[in-house]
Amino acid sequence: MSQFNFNMMDSAGYGFYRVWVERAYLLKLATIPLLIKFACMIAVMVLGVDNNILRQGLILFPGVLAEGWVLAQFLRTLLKGERWPTVLPAEIDDTLLDRLLLRARGIVAATLAYGLIALGLYLVRYFSFGLMFGDFNASQEEVATLLRPPEAGEDPKINVNPLMFFPLIAASVALFWAFRLLWVYIPLSALMPVEDYLKKVGGMMSSVKMVVLYFCTMTPIMFVMIIISNVIFGAFGGVGEDGESIARFIMVFFAVIADTLVGLVSTAAFVWAMKDFLPKNPELLKELPKLGGDK
16 A cells, blocks of 8 residues: 555645745745757747757757756755755854755755656657657657548548557556656655655555646646736737737737746646655644635
8 A cells, every 4th residue: 555645635735835835935946947948849840940949959958957946946945945046154053064065965966856856757758759759850749640630531540559559558667656756856856766756655555646636736737828828829919920029929928927837836736735754844734724814
């Protein structure tokens, strides 16, 4: 039986609550990383590689690392009560130096882990498309065309090999189990060994709970993004190509903000879910905050 038990609604609620009460701090923390990520997204559009998964991943990597740094700093705030920037006294003793080194190690470990996880996801998408469709260079638009149901009288665009059915099922189960690995940067921010983390989230049900929790944090933000997208494209849709370009540019900006928000909210939610085994300041994460009360 899985050892990883938590209240789904409490965890999701804490994620949204904590991001809201820390909004001023997070805005200061994330402004420059958001601009870096936005610049990377614009570079993908300008260079015309938005349909090439590997090139897209390499161009977006600086933005991913910047986002990972934000999440690492936020994690140190949630788990250790540390805030950025660190204000140093005039004289630094050995105890303070040790604390600063531990903080730096946690931030670097979480940032690098987050970047490697992102690269791993790009590789999984790349090889998945290649193995399923027989073309490792297939663009996302080509894949979408292949997946489109055939019209009446039209031959199917994909010929599925029956021998691939069971390997695909096995790979899907393995990837579902591996969903817990997407959050390994959280324990690493507190320098918790990965093997200890995997023991605490053992069992297939852990992945089920984690997937559901992630969708609980992502869905409201994506719903708002759909509304914003409809408003923006509706406002600029009748202006011609220039209007469509402006709308796409604006939507890239909002997409970057939404993606970062999902990362912050889901990270805070998983911290609350894992609070019983994560290394943390004993004065923090003791009980769920009440609306209108103290943090």
